[in-house]
Amino acid sequence: MNYDVLKKNFEKHGFHTAYFETGEEAASYIKEMVKGKAVALGGSVTLQEIKLNEVLDGECALTWHWLEPGAETLKKAKQAEVYICSANGVSETGEIVNIDGTGNRVSMTIYGPQKVYYLVGRNKISPDMHSALMRAKNVAAPKNALRLNRKTPCAANGGDRCYDCNSPERICRATVIQDRPCNGVEAEVVFINEDLGY
Template sequence: MEVKNWHTEAIGKQVVNSLIKNEFDARYYSTTAEAASFIMEHVKPGIKVGFGGSMTINGMGIQDKVQLAGATVLDHGIPDITIEERIAIAKEEMLSDLYLCSSNAITLDGLLVNIDGMGNRVSAMTFGPKKVIVVVSVDKVCKDEEAAFERLEGIAAPMNNKRLSTPNPCTQTGICMNCKAKTRICRVYSVLRKKPWVTDMTVVIVGESAGY
């Protein structure tokens, strides 16, 4: 376990150094609990906190903490709402005071690689909110950009399709089939090579496994 922890931290800190070279604010935490504490330092009573549909963030229980802190939760992923309501909330998230999300993959040289259906997450991550915090677990770290897209096709996309119970082929094969289905959720691809000019963004690398 000691050697595994050393390796995880070594990879995490290498990615943090690469992100800093790419002009991102970046830091490494061993646990999601430490990352959650960092996030809560930015949550003040009355602010609006947007959630980008991240299983990493959801697994940290941040929504409840935000509400207890007296801030407003904007989460288009809440159940039992119409598609119109979901889109309206997603638009509000894009102008939130604090936007929380993850990345589908991140490379050793500090590129954030993502895939979206509506494009709301990659839009808000890039421009709009006053502050963006991206939490990424070390198990999403890929050698390079090519490997990152392989991760999107082989892990992130199929698992998100399964979570959403789509009828798309990858829910049967476990890997992207580049389907032509109307229900395809892999529609918007994004690579952040440098921090967007006017976006206050922090990327948090976490040593624990989280999300997919």
């Protein structure tokens, strides 16, 4: 991971950035940043792996639909001051790619909260936007479909790649390429020098 290049290109695009060697250090940083705030977490294996919900327990008003599934939790998350998620692909040139099935995660990153944090492991980084998009489609999405036991060609084949299917259980329903933070939302990309999530 070349953090100097990432910092330069993301900050040129209006994102704030931070860098940590470990997920544990990144989680501690986030805890200090969000104390006392209303915080929602997006669906994320990265956040799960660094146990962010445990780190934040008691430090903020936390909403996470992975802990309390259902429509009411997703509605509550819309009221959060801070939204935290990861990314399916990130380019060295300064773009973030996310693919979503329900739309809650991608919508929260572009409109609503005062601040969005993206926690990104080094394995999510690609040289340019096209390769970040291909990574999101052919690495992250199939692995998530497999994890969710979806009846899709990618899951049936071990999460090997995207088949651009029309399965009713398809999880790739909205793809957002974020070039800049949207107006009214402050966004920070927290880079972590570990392989995390898909």
